Each structure stands twice: as C-alpha cells, then as structure tokens.
Amino acid sequence: DTEVTQTPKHLVMGMTNKKSLKCEQHMGHRAMYWYKQKAKKPPELMFVYSYEKLSINESVPSRFSPECPNSSLLNLHLHALQPEDSALYLCASSRLDGGLGNTIYFGEGSWLTVV
Amino acid sequence: DQQVKQNSPSLSVQEGRISILNCDYTNSMFDYFLWYKKYPAEGPTFLISISSIKDKNEDGRFTVFLNKSAKHLSLHIVPSQPGDSAVYFCAATFRGAQKLVFGQGTRLTINP
Numbered sequence: 001d002t003e004v005t006q007t008p009k010h011l012v013m014g015m016t017n018k019k020s021l022k023c024e025q026h027m028g029h030r031a032m033y034w035y036k037q038k039a040k041k042p043p044e045l046m047f048v049y050s051y052e053k054l055s056i057n058e059s060v061p062s063r064f065s066p067e068c069p070n071s072s073l074l075n076l077h078l079h080a081l082q083p084e085d086s087a088l089y090l091c092a093s094s095r096l097d098g099g100l101g102n103t104i105y106f107g108e109g110s111w112l113t114v115v
Numbered sequence: 116d117q118q119v120k121q122n123s124p125s126l127s128v129q130e131g132r133i134s135i136l137n138c139d140y141t142n143s144m145f146d147y148f149l150w151y152k153k154y155p156a157e158g159p160t161f162l163i164s165i166s167s168i169k170d171k172n173e174d175g176r177f178t179v180f181l182n183k184s185a186k187h188l189s190l191h192i193v194p195s196q197p198g199d200s201a202v203y204f205c206a207a208t209f210r211g212a213q214k215l216v217f218g219q220g221t222r223l224t225i226n227p
Contacts (some may be wrong), residue, residue, distance in 0.1 A: 004158075031213060042217030043159065044206055056213060090158050094213075103149060106158035106217055 003027070006091050006105035010109060012113045015081060021072040021110045023091030032074040033104065034066055035090040044104075050096055072089055081114045088112075118142045119207050121218035124161030129161045129226050134192040136221050141186065145207040149215070150190045161202075163190070167212060195225045 004025045013019045018095075025032065031050050037044040048056035049068040065077040074091055088109040094102040120139045126214065128134045138148075142189040151159035165172040165179045172179050178191045192199055205218040 006158075030224075033213075042206075042220055043215075045214055048213045050213065088158075090155075092158075102147075103161055103164055105161055106151075109156075109158040111156065 004091055004105055006089075006095055007108060010111045011107070012096070012115060013078065013081065014115055015062050015083070017080045017081075019079065020078070021076040021091075021112070022088055023076075023107060023111075025091075025093040025105075026072060027093060027105070027108075028071075028095075029093035029105075030071060031094045031102070031107040032068060033090075033092040033094075034064075034074070034076050035092060037088045037090055037109070042107040047076075049053055078112070081112075083114050086113045116141075117217045117219075118145075118203070118217040119205055121203075121221045123221050124219070125222040125224070127224045128137075128195050130197060131194045134195045134199065134223055134225070136189075136190040136205075136223065138188045138190075138202050138218055139186060140188075140207050140215075140216075142207070142209075143186070144209045145216075146209045148179070148181060149206045149208075150177075150187050151204045151206060152199075153204060153220070159204060171214060185205055192223075195223075197225050197227060199223060200225045 007022045032048040037043045044059045047066045052068045067075040090109045091107045092104045094104045149164040150162040153159045163177045181188045202220045204220045207213040
C-alpha cells in the first residue's frame, strides 16, 4: 500500500486569494514532504516534516505556509501567490527508521494555476 | 553543480526490446538510489531502488544495476511495453538525509 492522497486535483486561484492544498497518508510514515514540479523538470523539494515538526525549509517564500496537524495529514496554505508559482504540487511521505534507504512515495499532485 | 545526471533527455525503443536508462552521480556519500516513472499530469511513481551494498536488484521486468566505482546506475526494462512510455527520473540520497537529489529525467517512448 503506497497511497498518498492529495486534494484538490486542480486549483485555479487569483493572486489575492487564500487557498490550501491537503494531503493524507495512511502508511504510518513519520516523514511528509511538499515538492513543486514544473513542466519538464524534476521535482523540487520545498518542505519536510519529521515527527510532525518542520525539519527542512528550502528557503521557500512565506506566501507558502506548511502545516502538519498530525502524523497523517499535511497542508500547504497559499496566499498572495504569483503566476510563476503555477506548477504541480506534490505531497510525499516516507518512513523514518534510520535504516539504509527510506523510499519516498508521492501522491498524484495538485495542479495549481495562479491567474 | 548537478550531482545526479541523466545525460539522455529522450530514448526511443521498439516494443518487446530492452530499454536501458542511464544515470551518473558525483557524490560518493550517496548510498541509496531510486527510479521513478512519471506520466504527464501525475505524481512520480516509485519503480525500484538499490542500496550501495548491492550491485543489482530485480523486480519483474525491471532491473537496476549499480557500479559504485564508476558512480553509474542503469535501469533495464525487458521486454518493453507501450505502457512504459513515460519520463523516468533517477534519484539518490544517503542515510539520514531527507532529501532526494533527482536527475533531469529521460523521456522513454516505446514504439509498436
């Protein structure tokens, strides 16, 4: 079972709007991630949560605000975005058992268009 | 500095033949390598991985080979099927890291 579910699948928002992307996993993973992917590029890491605490912020602008309400849920709050923020936003999760190699599993993504 | 490189942006293979996708890395700290497959408008799907203590890992039609001395890995798909047409990303990480370093991807097209 490698299911990471993301909602909504598609989102169109204006530059003054506030919206949120949601992610849920039921694999018991204790690390959750937000990635951003533009066309023809690899995924780009934004944030990592480990045991519900923010452990990595890749210098992401403050108009993106992550939240991890519990070990299964991850949100990305969006406010005052720019058209260049339009992209596929990917949630992912992985184990955190310190072993050699923890595979990161991705959700299907949320397509965001900023107009 | 691109630590993981996929030098072929695209590859075209006939159905039924072997597809070989290549990946090179520069950071000798990497000890876990993964391949992901991505269809348009979907998230990457995990395919297969290999740790640095092995030189080969097989899963059905997919085999990954790791040559640590050359810092090179390859993904073999045999036989190739039309549904294998997608972009393939190689990724690398190391113990304790929570970041995957991705290559730029190779677009594989399987021709009937």
